[in-house]
Amino acid sequence: LCPPGVLSLCCRPPSWDRAPRQPPGLLLAPCRAFSNNKIQVELDESSGVAMMKFKSPPVNSLSLDFLTEFSISLEKLENDRACRGVIITSAIPKIFSSGLDIMEMCGKNVEHYGEFWRAVQEMWLRLYGSNMVTVAAVNGSSPAGGCLIALSCDYRIMAENPKFSIGLNEAQLGIVAPFWFKDTFVNVVGHRIAESSLQLGSLHPAPEALKLGLVDELVPEEKLLEKASAVMAQWLALPDHARQLTKSMMRKAVLDRLVSHREEDIKYFINFISKESIQKSLRMYMEMLKKKKS
């Protein structure tokens, strides 16, 4: 068991292995790639920018394994002096991330719910509190937890495809986004938009997301990574130290709120998700998804 206050992932064996340096083929700069199961990470040492690609078919859902790998990847990059920024995108067409994996919240025991929720918190604390510049290149739909990942970055660029949508749609599943999802959302879109969007569980098509400030910019899909790199270069032109202190000053209040209520938040989640009415909602939602597929 983890001692209190220690990150949950300290107790999980690291799944991270450094791959041998890639030969500098088409790439202009030396580049380190890391083999992972669900997330592909490549660090370009010349620019200090890591590219993180979610590749967990079919829809990059945030399972316990995915979240753990994500947190460990972030931690590794955070501690790597060669890395100053991360671009987060998806290797799967049409979907950035479908959000929390409902399988982890349905029909499991209390211990599992607790472990899962701690991993969700961990991922957010690492990403929202990252010292690195974080740019989300949202190249597909991004509901719920997928939206949270984008919201937690410093800058959000989305493919200008009106078929792609983004939002915290938890309410549509009969569940409630936790207070720190809400705080992160309010920091981006303000109170009025957050209030109606969260209550309606809205998924906003890309053009609407831009209008609401939920994403900062839309670009044609084929230019998404190019644009993300240009934005990243602009952010990295600033000295790290002042930028990091500024970022921390802006986000500290919201981060601290979860840190100081972490255990209550886990208990609340376990209690909420264990309710038969909620379990029923989730089962119905999953069956609906299955029917949709077939």
Place this chain on the structure above:
Amino acid sequence: LCPPGVLSLCCRPPSWDRAPRQPPGLLLAPCRAFSNNKIQVELDESSGVAMMKFKSPPVNSLSLDFLTEFSISLEKLENDRACRGVIITSAIPKIFSSGLDIMEMCGKNVEHYGEFWRAVQEMWLRLYGSNMVTVAAVNGSSPAGGCLIALSCDYRIMAENPKFSIGLNEAQLGIVAPFWFKDTFVNVVGHRIAESSLQLGSLHPAPEALKLGLVDELVPEEKLLEKASAVMAQWLALPDHARQLTKSMMRKAVLDRLVSHREEDIKYFINFISKESIQKSLRMYMEMLKKKKS
């Protein structure tokens, strides 16, 4: 006298009487109407939506009697399992509500001021904290307390008539909107707009109100109720429980602030409104209104 902490309206005889069920004439669904003095309430049981119409001539001003009837109506609907949402509008042409009744604040004794202010607080606590979906169909001008009612709903639709205006114009009367009016306003329009609008006591014409985010939508006056019903249906498509928890999470901080400072707020109001300089301002304002009429 009410024991401390108990709602002021517990001590007032309920003026509410259930009218006999209306015969299903032009209405497609069975509908219960309640006869009230100043507010007409009709609950459509098939949709779960109540229509609340202010009809207190000449300008739906928020007198002690009006506020009490409003709070009791809200409480009854809140406790009625058949009711999930309320549309609030006016039965009087050109005016939604003119706000707090100046007669209640002018030349009365300290006990009266206290009772009146408690009723204003009560109304806001019930409306802003309502578990129901609340839609304001603002079909006329809506200054001061009238604006507060609209701000306290989940969604605001206004008739697209530039002659109708809305805003917290208290400063124009030489009085100050209390902190919880301000908090509600900031939650809707943000700090910058709230700061200048409150200091100037601005009344914003409908098109400007839309631009500032003070209302969510403008529609032609004759389509206002139709649109309000459509919006309501969209909100009611979500499961109640998750939506209610989300709403409470968004509004709790601001509601709690009044709940924990309620008695000081009443004392502050009594002290402020009893000042001879303020009384003089209000008398001058009332005389100006009288001259305008004649």
Place this chain on the structure above:
Amino acid sequence: LCPPGVLSLCCRPPSWDRAPRQPPGLLLAPCRAFSNNKIQVELDESSGVAMMKFKSPPVNSLSLDFLTEFSISLEKLENDRACRGVIITSAIPKIFSSGLDIMEMCGKNVEHYGEFWRAVQEMWLRLYGSNMVTVAAVNGSSPAGGCLIALSCDYRIMAENPKFSIGLNEAQLGIVAPFWFKDTFVNVVGHRIAESSLQLGSLHPAPEALKLGLVDELVPEEKLLEKASAVMAQWLALPDHARQLTKSMMRKAVLDRLVSHREEDIKYFINFISKESIQKSLRMYMEMLKKKKS
């Protein structure tokens, strides 16, 4: 030495002298002018409006002397019953104010840094907390501390010249805007814009500043003061007392935060600015500026 809690400027000899009343020449109203070294102040007693013009060549940088004179001027006007509003502008072409004087932060001793920072705090506490109506007529570029002055006014009008820019660009110098700069900024532009703008140390050209809400209005440069007077007249049409209480209600939380952390903030600044790495950044920045000039 000042007793704790007493304004730092109480210990400095006032540099303020009333000039003899100006003969009412071209001016329609009697007008008092005050001779100062770095800031020209003229109070029009008929309108109750003071015009404050920064004239400290070459770029109105906020030196200790400038800040002290600014605070004393504000205090004098605040206590002058004839004065209800102040328009703040620059007498130097193309620059409103270049912000904190780097000379005061570079190569000085700890006592000097402390005295300087207390003067910066003092200026902001007086301006942001002023009972007067304050209008910034931003007739040139306005980086860093210059931007803070504009942000602290009630209303910001800027010359519509895209060559003029405004922003809190501290991060570009490798330093961090303190929390109360940030709080003031967030109150004006909201959290999302503040977060990226502060991290990037952005200087926004006038048209962009308007779009972000960082300024309220753009007008042709030659109409700037005329417009500022018109806006001022609109604000002064309201009764002072209610407007002042409203302003205080809106700004109190942010003002109180500095008041209750003033000494820690000074210590933090001294510690930060004394670091060799920061001193090196500032020296490099100053040399860059010198090269630019020659």
